Amino acid sequence: MDARTRYSRWLPELEELVAIPSVGVDPAHATDMEAALAWLEPRFSALGAATRIVRSPGEQVLLADLPAQIRPETAPTLLVYGHFDVQPAGDLSLWESPPFRSEIRGEWLYGRGVVDDKGHLVMYLEAVRAVLAHGALAINIRFLIDGAEERAGTLALDCMRQMEPRPDGCLIFDGPMIARGRPAFYIATRGTLAYHLHVRTGERDLHSGQFGGAALNAIEALMAILAAARRGPDGRLPAPLRAGAQPLPPPVEETLHLLPEPLVYLAEQGTHPADALVGADMYHRLWAEPSFEVNAIGSGQPALRHMSIPCEAEAAVSLRLAPGQKADAVAAAFEALLAAAAPAGASLTLTRRGASDPAVLRRDGVLLEAAADAFATEFGTRPLLIQAGGSLPLLTLLGELGIPTVMTGLDLPEGNIHAPNERLLLEHLEHGTAILETLFSNKSFTR
Numbered sequence: 450m451d452a453r454t455r456y457s458r459w460l461p462e463l464e465e466l467v468a469i470p471s472v473g474v475d476p477a478h479a480t481d482m483e484a485a486l487a488w489l490e491p492r493f494s495a496l497g498a499a500t501r502i503v504r505s506p507g508e509q510v511l512l513a514d515l516p517a518q519i520r521p522e523t524a525p526t527l528l529v530y531g532h533f534d535v536q537p538a539g540d541l542s543l544w545e546s547p548p549f550r551s552e553i554r555g556e557w558l559y560g561r562g563v564v565d566d567k568g569h570l571v572m573y574l575e576a577v578r579a580v581l582a583h584g585a586l587a588i589n590i591r592f593l594i595d596g597a598e599e600r601a602g603t604l605a606l607d608c609m610r611q612m613e614p615r616p617d618g619c620l621i622f623d624g625p626m627i628a629r630g631r632p633a634f635y636i637a638t639r640g641t642l643a644y645h646l647h648v649r650t651g652e653r654d655l656h657s658g659q660f661g662g663a664a665l666n667a668i669e670a671l672m673a674i675l676a677a678a679r680r681g682p683d684g685r686l687p688a689p690l691r692a693g694a695q696p697l698p699p700p701v702e703e704t705l706h707l708l709p710e711p712l713v714y715l716a717e718q719g720t721h722p723a724d725a726l727v728g729a730d731m732y733h734r735l736w737a738e739p740s741f742e743v744n745a746i747g748s749g750q751p752a753l754r755h756m757s758i759p760c761e762a763e764a765a766v767s768l769r770l771a772p773g774q775k776a777d778a779v780a781a782a783f784e785a786l787l788a789a790a791a792p793a794g795a796s797l798t799l800t801r802r803g804a805s806d807p808a809v810l811r812r813d814g815v816l817l818e819a820a821a822d823a824f825a826t827e828f829g830t831r832p833l834l835i836q837a838g839g840s841l842p843l844l845t846l847l848g849e850l851g852i853p854t855v856m857t858g859l860d861l862p863e864g865n866i867h868a869p870n871e872r873l874l875l876e877h878l879e880h881g882t883a884i885l886e887t888l889f890s891n892k893s894f895t896r
C-alpha cells in the first residue's frame with residue numbers, strides 16, 4: 450500500500466493545516482493565525498465540542514470542551530494541550546520542498562509544523578472521531594489549543610489558571626521521543642533567570658601609559674564579578690547557587706545508560722565538553738544542576754588598536770535552575786555573590802530581565818500509568834522518564850497546580866523542528882492516534 454493510501458485518515462487534513470502559514474512570531478502572518486483558527490474551530494465543533502476563542506493582544510487560544518458520552522457529570526476531565534502556531538520557515542534555500550506545501554519523501558512527511566505541533570493536533574481530532582464512533586468517550590476532554598507557544602505567550606497560562614473545576618489530568622503531545630521506538634515522558638524541567646550587568650569603574654576611559662597598572666579597569670572588574678558565579682573544578686556552581694537542587698529521582702537515574710553517550714552527543718552538535726568531567730555526569734548537569742552562562746560581553750572597541758583603560762563594561766548572563774530551586778531564592782543568592790565580588794571602586798548595576806521556576810510534574814496516578822501502558826502497546830517498550838534542561842512555563846504551572854501531567858510527543862531528534870526540512874515519521878500518525886484512542890476511552894482517571 451502506498452503511503453498516501455495508508456495514511457489517508459490524516460494526510461488531507463494535515464496537509465491543509467500545514468498549508469496555512471500560522472507563524473505566530475511574525476505580525477505579517479496575523480491573517481494566517483486567524484485562518485488557522487477558522488480551520489480548527491469547526492472541526493472541534495463537529496466533534497460535538499463547545500468551542501470558544503479567547504484573545505489578548507497578539508494571542509489567541511482555542512478552547513474546546515467535549516463531554517463524555519457516558520455520565521459526563523461524574524466523568525473525570527482531561528486537559529489536552531497543543532499549539533497551532535509554527536516557527537518561521539527561515540532560509541527557504543535550505544528546504545528541499547516548500548515549507549508550507551507538505552510532501553511525502555520515503556517514510557517521512559515534510560513541512561513546517563508537521564510535527565511541531567500540527568501533526569499532533571490532527572492525531573487528537575482523528576482519535577476523538579474514532580472513539581466517538583464507538584460511543585466510548587469515557588472522559589470529558591477540554592482541548593486548549595494555543596496560538597502563542599512559539600513566542601512564549603501567557604494567555605494559555607491564564608486560561609489554565611482560571612479553569613474551574615480543575616482538570617483531573619493533563620496530556621501534552623508536543624515533544625520528542627529519545628529515538629525511534631523509544632518514547633519518553635518528561636517529568637521535570639529547569640527554570641531560568643536572566644540579568645544584564647553594568648560595571649562602571651571611573652568617569653572616563655584613561656591612557657594606559659599614564660594609568661596602566663594603577664587605575665581600575667572595568668573589564669577586569671567585570672571578569673572578577675563573573676568569576677564569582679562560575680563552575681568550580683568539580684563542574685558545579687558555587688554552593689549558594691545550588692541550594693535546593695534535587696538529585697535525579699531513581700526512575701530517571703535508571704534510564705541514563707539508555708541515553709546518547711555524552712561526548713558523542715556533544716560532538717554531534719559540533720561543540721566540546723566544558724571540562725573533563727562532563728563525560729561522566731552530563732545528564733546530571735543538564736537536568737539536576739543549575740548552570741550559569743555568560744551570553745554576551747561588551748566594552749571598549751576591540752576592532753581598534755588603542756591602548757586605553759575602559760571605565761565601563763556590560764554583560765548579559767543567564768542561569769538555568771534545577772528542579773527543587775526557586776527563582777527568587779537563587780536570584781537573591783546570585784545578586785549577593787556578584788555584589789561581594791565587585792572590586793572596591795567598581796559600581797555594579799544588576800538588572801533582572803526574566804525568571805521562571807523549574808517544573809516538577811506529578812508523576813503518580815492512573816493517567817500516567819495508563820499512558821505508559823498505551824505507549825508500551827504501540828512501541829513495545831515503556832516510556833523512559835526523563836527531564837529536560839530547557840524551560841516551559843506551562844509545565845511549571847501544571848506542577849504548581851499539582852495536576853498529573855503526561856508531557857510527551859511523537860517527534861524524533863531527527864525531526865528537524867525549528868529548522869529547515871521539519872519532518873514527521875508517517876507511522877507515528879498511527880501510533881499516536883492509537884495511544885490517544887486508548888486514553889480517551891479509559892474512564893479510570895481520578896483526582
Ligand SMILES: [Zn+2]
Nearest residue numbers: 565566598623
Ligand atoms: Zn511545539
